Amino acid sequence: MVFKLNILIRLLVISLQLIFLCLASSRVHALPVERLLEKADLMRLSEHSSWMALVHYRKDTFGGGFTSEADDERFFLSANGKYSPAEELLANIRTFFSSSEESREKQCQFPARYFWLKQQLKPDVVLNAECKETNKWLDELEPESVTLVFPASYVNSPSSMFGHTLLRINLAGDKSDNPLTGFSVSYAANVPANEIGFLFAYRGIFGGYEGNFSIVPYYEKIKEYNDIENRDIWEYGLNFTAEESKQVLRHVWELKDINFDYFFLTENCSYQLLTLLEIVRPELKLREQFNYKAVPADTVRSVVDAGIIVSAEYRPSGTTVLLERNAVISEHETEIIKALIETDKDITELTDPLGPESRSRVIEYAYDFFRYKSSDTPHLRDKNASRSYDLLRVRSEQPVAANWPQIPVPEVRNDEGHDTSRVAVGLGQENALEYLSVKIRPAYHDVMDPLPGYGFGAQINFLDLSLKYFSAAEKLELEKLTFINISSMTPVSRFISPVSWAADVALERRKVNSELHNLFSVKAGGGKSYLLADHNMISVIAEGALDYGNDLSKGYSLGAGLKAEWLITGSSVSSKLKLETIEYRAGEQYRDSVAEWELSVHISKNQGLRFKASREKLSELYENQYEIALHWYY
């Protein structure tokens, strides 16, 4: 009996051991996916900068967590993917490396992630899905390199004032030396067709629009920015290899139709491109530099500073070309051009007396300028089309080339100007009361700032804060908070007579009828500017002004007036003389006249010294002010 019990126990122990052995061996021969997950965990792959870029994660300001900038559940394979790089990584590995229908679908939808994970994890067995659509697209756009494109600001339009950036994928093969055969990748907000002005501004700033990435032939962008919007374009070739460019392209496919909430100040067109660059160059850490604002020129600067630029090409706009060529044509040629454009006289008769090269130039200039002007007269489209055609037909009968001189490339690029943030500290006197002044402005450029890299006569001040501390009274005053101040002074020339205009919206302190008021003030005006010499211009603007203030009689003031400005900008010194008078006729009534002179000494690209002297007459009181301030740009 005892003997049999021993055998029974022995058998039991052996079977238990066998069972344990089986269990143990199934641990050793784990499922391949599980091994990959373990490997990813060991490598801490979810913390890798490339993973962060691929899923557009950004570190939270508070809390130490991460949030993806994508606002679209289709971009994540895990439920909490938007907030958890680790969970998202697990879900991606599980999905890609299992052999399911979903695996095939997701491999094709996320080719960049799949490619990167394969590269990092080096799995033993890989089941690549066929991905017909993805691969056809990738093959058609087989890239060779990537270019960062920067259409400079077009100051005549406030909505284009800060410029724009996009990427260009350059195709491999024979066409690689012609940029027009490339494709552009850009991010933009989806704005409904008839959005009202103020709603547009509000939603644009506060994330009210969804944005997407799109890819179109580069020549379409040239049309849009270079020709139509008349913006000069800078093209920066990047040192990305063909392999790296392909990975960027794979990621662009992943971004198809994915929504990212658009924020004009931060997550805008130029910011979003930085993520695309970080995918293949995670060490660049470009996005980190942009927390509160992302001005396109600044994003270009960060790329240049990262040292990844190999070339910078200048592409002048249609207007720039016309203006430059204007300087080359003679008085006699100008007369003929005028006749070609303004009359119906026979083209051949008008141009016959000219030499062959001159003839070609005159017809080409007339044609180009005529097309430029025709945009203002859509009702004459047919008549203009007919004349345009005739000009081209006559030109085609002339084999001699026009031989225009090359358009000069600006010495200073649009990314090489002064930095966009500015702070100033100074001392001054207001009617014999001394004060200390502090000014701070996050963006962008005024006419007294150093000009190189910016447009002459163009000014945009955004959230410009000016404070004064009066030493005797020990009082800190808000002098002015400018929400937005734009002025676009484009001089009249032989052929074009553009409108110069200015607008200003601010909160300011003003002495009205002997009382100090804090006013919400709005000013807008239009007029003309005239060049006296190079970078020497006089502008005359008629303006209207509307102020709101609790203590104003009837709570407001409405008036109109005139302003004249004489601006001279130079490489070491700039000067501006302003004469302005506004007559407030409704609400609180008074007259505000001022004569002001500003002198700016350009110490270096990012430093300046400014002198200001002004005499203002408000009703019957005179106010004299003198100030000297040191300016820093950063």
Added chain:
Amino acid sequence: MKKVILMSVVMAASLPMIAQADPGCGLGAQVFAGKDGAGSHILAATTNGISGNQTFGMSSGTLGCDTSKKVTYAAGIYLNSNMEKVARGMATGEGEALNTLADLMGVQTEDKAAFFTAMQKNFGKIFKGNSVSAEDVMASLKSVMQQDSSLSKYIS
């Protein structure tokens, strides 16, 4: 609030004239389509907004109004979208637009001079008037190339 009303006034007053983003059906018939009024294009660039059309538009699309005729010929698409620039290029016998057309038609570097000359000489045949469709221009262009000894090899 008031500031943004002003902004919209200011923006409206300073609009760049922008043509419609996509040539679409029928516009290819006008060489000098010109630039339409502003409208929604006020919005074109702060947000660099697009009125929805541009997606992952590729080298394929439709030429003209017949949506059943899918054209994958990049040169045709390019021509349709850049009629005026190509016309100007042909009239002068040089320039980026004409060169791009040559590239998209596969013309090799050594034959480009012949291409430019042939296009300029035959401008009147290729662009018969100011109102021609991209299809007609392409057809005339091809027949000109056919008759040129060094260019006929590009027309299959």
